[in-house]
Amino acid sequence: MAWIEPEVTEKPKKPMFLCVLSSTKTAHIPKLSAAGKTAELTDYTPAGDAELMETGNIISVPVLPMTPPYDTPTPAIMTRSALKLTDAPYHFINSGLIVTPDVPCIDLKANPGEDIREPVAVMDVQGIYERAKLLAKRLRNQADHVVIGESIPGGTTTAMGVLMALGYNGNVSSSADENPLELKKQVVEEGMKASGLTFGCLKDDPMKAIACMGDPMMPAVAGLVAGFQDTDTSVVLAGGTQMAAVYALIKHMGLNTEKIAIATTRYVVEDKSANFIQLTTTLGVPVVYVADPGFGKSSMKGLHRYETGTIKEGAGAGGAMYLAGLFGITQDQFRTEVENVCKLLKAGH
């Protein structure tokens, strides 16, 4: 049985995985983000994810990124497993981190995002976009197929924010057991008010939508996509509603979206509180790859939490599995590697 749908077979010659790491102070709103044990600890989550993806463990951050109440380990365990199994080239990109990891990141000189209830959520959107575009131009001769993931706590709320500003229903997914959708809606409403916005009023100004309601991950990914335009390099956005929001942004920027796919996990697609498939259909995303790690078959209880929807996506996990699929890795091989990663971490039990 294929664990990536639609099935992937042809391995690209020069694939590359990129993960954009960012922060938004929106994540400091209590109970909004579950990508960390407490609102404050979410500051460490992207750094912890990067250290885990690179080395198999955390180095400088005080605690493994995990989600309460069952301390489910970060989806970065899946990305780590895929990178290890495929030996695919990868880089981390710092686009506005509050806490930087002790592993090398390509720096886009972005400031952390502000709380979207402030008048300006992201400063220097154009500058971040241009630097990311330069980076993609540099990477053109190093990759013919690029999978771009993200790690930014609070990112589903900012995704809802830009979707609303662009005129889309933004019922977003969450990294929590119970999606605090009402709280997110309230925060977004306050943010729209603080910036003087109405539903869809920025459909012709996606850069301003990022500046008012977004986060620093967005101009970074959009700039990367722009830098790979008109080349033979195809792009897969690895994520759930957050990457759907990025897709909406680049579409409204007028970029060519024909060769851009989204890859995510089964858990995002099956999230009843969100409307991922409806959204990507409305947006006209050419292909959505859905990856199923089959954690139900695992003996590790922490991994079962993914099956019950405690965590759904993050650190480009869906796209990393898609990449593993391209390399011919099977679901069983993949799940076994994730279990090995968890054993080394003494997590996921």
Place this chain on the structure above:
Amino acid sequence: MAWIEPEVTEKPKKPMFLCVLSSTKTAHIPKLSAAGKTAELTDYTPAGDAELMETGNIISVPVLPMTPPYDTPTPAIMTRSALKLTDAPYHFINSGLIVTPDVPCIDLKANPGEDIREPVAVMDVQGIYERAKLLAKRLRNQADHVVIGESIPGGTTTAMGVLMALGYNGNVSSSADENPLELKKQVVEEGMKASGLTFGCLKDDPMKAIACMGDPMMPAVAGLVAGFQDTDTSVVLAGGTQMAAVYALIKHMGLNTEKIAIATTRYVVEDKSANFIQLTTTLGVPVVYVADPGFGKSSMKGLHRYETGTIKEGAGAGGAMYLAGLFGITQDQFRTEVENVCKLLKAGH
């Protein structure tokens, strides 16, 4: 006639150029560094070099890096030309910059180096080394042959500093018309005194030699070399006396130096005030590639300044030419491209 000696023919499958960008406050000592119009403007030189190498022009820095009294353009024009002609993959690495460029850099989280007359010249030497090593491990599957250059004003003085601490005669080269060798010696002597060092006393502790007398470029390059050890990836250090100093450091660290070459310009080798060939012979460097851009044949007077020794090396120019040679670029093709780069800059006349 070969413009790279010894002649190079076999093009590697996956070459990569890396340039480590750093600052040391040693460059603020008046008249010490000529890598900038004034001592203060040297802060902008590595950033300007990176912007020029990536885009063909400066973006954010106020002035093109150039050397008085004839405003000779930075050797980064050669590196730019080589990268353009070869389309070789490359990255810039920020290891302790005072001013960062507006092009993406891989960040090693290093602080700028202090004046070597202070007790500590480089903080967190081990941390920089370890992060650079991680980076090289990440890049292993992206490159089988890595050319590593540097851009750090004041770097020949810190090179002399570590060479003295390791027990080598450190008559170093310079990016100036008249090498201020006496001033450099005096600064190094003061630095040795401030750290309580004597000639050769740190031959068994190269990390401490960097901490006391070096700059943040050194642990970065050493860490990269360490990360490529025991792989099929060979390394060429691109630079003059500065890279000879790095070679000395990695040798004293006990790393395997059999597969490590140095590539530099004819101008460094012919610098009578320095002792580059004597030094590399003493150190047992397996191969020294010497590149001659043949600027004497150029109609642009600024380029003639290189022939008279105004500038000698920098931004990995010698190694970049070596790389161009590997790609089958001729001296004439190369010089023509450098002239094109200068015309766009309206420099070098």
